[in-house]
Amino acid sequence: MRTLAQIEFLVEQEADSTPQAAAKLYLTLGEEVLEHWLTAHSHKPTQLKVEGFRLLALHKQSSRGDPSFNACRETCRELVYHYNLIIATPDHPEIRTRLMMMRLVASHLYYFVSGKMQNAQLGEFCCSSRDLRLEQAS
């Protein structure tokens, strides 16, 4: 697993490889971001897959007991969507734009999760982790 700094470096620049390889890289970076989150919370990252993707299984595992983590549910799904799009049609005329979009989505996931690792409140306003707060209050 790469360090968060290495992940940040990679999501900040265009990958110098084939579209398929780049798509695989961005998907892996997404998985590694979630692995960091889980490891930091003393969980063993799952090797399972949901709908054929480990990223979705990792997201499901990460958001267990933390509703605010759902703020990146769609981001993970968009990452998977773009991966499928790129792998299925690598010769598409818009392939470069699609790759850039996938990188931006991976980057968003990175900043959101690493932001939450610094300040768990990120995403709480929107996702209202009521249960957790009630638990803390009791």
Next chain:
Amino acid sequence: MTDNRAEKYKKVAYYPGCALEGTGHAYNRSTKEVGKALGLELEEVKNWNCCGAMEVKNVDPKVQTYLSSRVMSQAVNEMGHSVVMAPCNGCYHNLKKAEFELKNEEGTREVVDRISKKAGHKTYQAGEVETIHALDWIKHGIGEEGLKKKVSKSLKGMKVANYYGCMYTRPRNIFPEKDKGPGTESTSQPHFMDDLLAAAGATNVDFPLKTACCGGAHTLSDSDMSTKLVLNILKAAEASGANVIATECPTCHTGLEMHQIRAEKRFGVKTNVKILYFTQLLGMALGLSAKKVGVHENMSDSFELLQKQGLA
């Protein structure tokens, strides 16, 4: 859902919330103007208070629920309304959340009842009003077909990335009316704003970060993180081919505008996509002037683009 909503939404209680009296003034102005142009009436909730936003919620969620319930109590008990329209995602979210908790939690009901009695007003009971967003109001109050008939300046040529932000659809359980199939809003791929702007002639682009976090809650604790999150949204909108990001929340709107400027100053990254409230775009499509819908109040200067499109 059966549809008497066109009739029901013709006159609703309007809860602008604090942001629309401050940074989101242009949203307030354009929402009211669009309502007038479409023949939809708004009556502002009398003596409304803050919905509790995130500050109160973080101190005591039940007090926040009370604050939101008081707004609904004012609407139903003091004004006789059955629908409250809140254009701000934060207010909309909090009123929906209060509704959900009052329906499902005995403990919350007791606290709200106790504070309401102490404050000297009737306790709000779950189900007495329906809280809707400005998007629901226009989508069901007038509909795409009704809107098309009133468009005098098409938004043709405007390529729009619709940004809904995070609170409009999350958490799913407080929005029981969403995800009910055709005609209802989707929590994973919201489309009401897309539908309305398309009816006004705009082209909606495929935008992957339409519900992504803008880092709003992080702005003060880590501004760089917020700027980077917003920058991704701006870049993705541009890469999608958009020349405008349409917003439907004053917090998101201000965040995008503010961090667009900050991104250039702090990181030297300039993005050119313009940011406008969806009500401003609709208003101009309905023939209202740019000034009337408060475009001059935005930080993002979109006049050149609007002039090119014949809208300003």
